[in-house]
Amino acid sequence: MCLAIPAEIIKINENLAEVESMGIKKEVDITLVPDAVKGDYVIVHAGFAIQIIDKKEAKTIKKYWNEYFDGQKY
Amino acid sequence: MNILTDKNIKHIVESLYKSNLSESISIMEVCGTHTMAISKYGLRQIIPETINLISGPGCPVCVTPASDIDTILEITENYDISLFTFGDMLHVPGSRSSLYNKKSEGKDINICYSPLDALNFAKQNPSRKVIFLAIGFETTIPLTSVVIKRAYTEKINNFFIYNVHKLIPEALETLLKDERIKIDAFLCPGHVSAIIGSTHYNLIAEKYKIPCVISGFEPFDILESIDMIIKQIKNNKHEVQIQYNRVVREEGNPFAIKLIYEIFDKTDSIWRGLGNIPDSGLKLKEDFLEFDAKIHFPVKKIRSKEPPGCQCGDVLKGIKKPFECGLFSNICRPDNPIGPCMVSSEGSCAAYYRYEQLKV
Ligand code: SF4
Numbered sequence: 001m002c003l004a005i006p007a008e009i010i011k012i013n014e015n016l017a018e019v020e021s022m023g024i025k026k027e028v029d030i031t032l033v034p035d036a037v038k039g040d041y042v043i044v045h046a047g048f049a050i051q052i053i054d055k056k057e058a059k060t061i062k063k064y065w066n067e068y069f070d071g072q073k074y
Numbered sequence: 075m076n077i078l079t080d081k082n083i084k085h086i087v088e089s090l091y092k093s094n095l096s097e098s099i100s101i102m103e104v105c106g107t108h109t110m111a112i113s114k115y116g117l118r119q120i121i122p123e124t125i126n127l128i129s130g131p132g133c134p135v136c137v138t139p140a141s142d143i144d145t146i147l148e149i150t151e152n153y154d155i156s157l158f159t160f161g162d163m164l165h166v167p168g169s170r171s172s173l174y175n176k177k178s179e180g181k182d183i184n185i186c187y188s189p190l191d192a193l194n195f196a197k198q199n200p201s202r203k204v205i206f207l208a209i210g211f212e213t214t215i216p217l218t219s220v221v222i223k224r225a226y227t228e229k230i231n232n233f234f235i236y237n238v239h240k241l242i243p244e245a246l247e248t249l250l251k252d253e254r255i256k257i258d259a260f261l262c263p264g265h266v267s268a269i270i271g272s273t274h275y276n277l278i279a280e281k282y283k284i285p286c287v288i289s290g291f292e293p294f295d296i297l298e299s300i301d302m303i304i305k306q307i308k309n310n311k312h313e314v315q316i317q318y319n320r321v322v323r324e325e326g327n328p329f330a331i332k333l334i335y336e337i338f339d340k341t342d343s344i345w346r347g348l349g350n351i352p353d354s355g356l357k358l359k360e361d362f363l364e365f366d367a368k369i370h371f372p373v374k375k376i377r378s379k380e381p382p383g384c385q386c387g388d389v390l391k392g393i394k395k396p397f398e399c400g401l402f403s404n405i406c407r408p409d410n411p412i413g414p415c416m417v418s419s420e421g422s423c424a425a426y427y428r429y430e431q432l433k434v
Pocket of ligand 1: 403
């Protein structure tokens, strides 16, 4: 239930951001990460970005989640 | 998938074997996503037998007591409301029924992905009374806080929450005080800690001399965290360490924490299996009581009972493994769950059923 996935911020429009995760684009609320800027990777949980991911690490996380979601029902 | 073909994983597993522990140790994880990852990747089977991984109360759906489910069911019976909640909640058995059954009977019960879905529905349907069943630990609580604040600012008066949110650090202490449970270290939850940070665990590590490592969710993360714990134990240390440092900072997400306590105060909360834990729950502050479904939709209390034979209480405390429940797999299965630990995809019984049945 606390499942959360990394996504990259493509575009910001006030408290909403367009993010991309595993090739899928969607809109998330970024109220909880007021410092987030375009290009940041964030952790997304139930429609909200909850934390900004350290930039250096973001790419490696992405690779893992692709494998993790393989065959998952989420 | 054989994860041992990954050289980093192979390396860390070798390091675990080299540790040569003289006696066995128990590490408890308190996050359903960890529980699922440990089972899915068969981590229990690739680490030394002296390291016992036990699952704690890390699944919010599982720790919601039957009494709350029963009250929600009564509300759907007695009031014409639209209820929104996360998918796993629907199948959790109350004493007499479940939300899924009520939905089949025609009640307006909806699965949502985000609390925003519930708020938006309320805005678009001002004549409907909308209740969001707010469940989850610190990862999810800021989300509910945002929607309450928004409903307050925008004066949405047909939106309510039935709040069963719970706080993790308080539960850890309760577990440590129970003499029947042997816990030598905690694998702390990554996304709860993304919000609360690491300082909450300092007191626990210090007072109970327990290493606490905040872990990520990849197999490598979990194994590395276990390795960090073992090194601490070997060196007689009991510190809080952050393995998941790409996401978790010492201070957590201060903005989210501040928002939570703008909306809520701490209060006692009843956990399935663990009972009442002081200060482990939240109640809306006075300014926001207009959103409290418990006040606006009163129902008579019914005597709640746990499913007969179900050992979820002991499973949630790490006293019993799912296999030790007499109903596991023969009667209780994901397609016919008797207790919540089999219902939720992150429940221990469901994780063991799905991935570990053939491995014992
Ligand atoms: S196997 Fe089913 S009945 Fe037994 S403890 Fe788990 S959920 Fe409860």
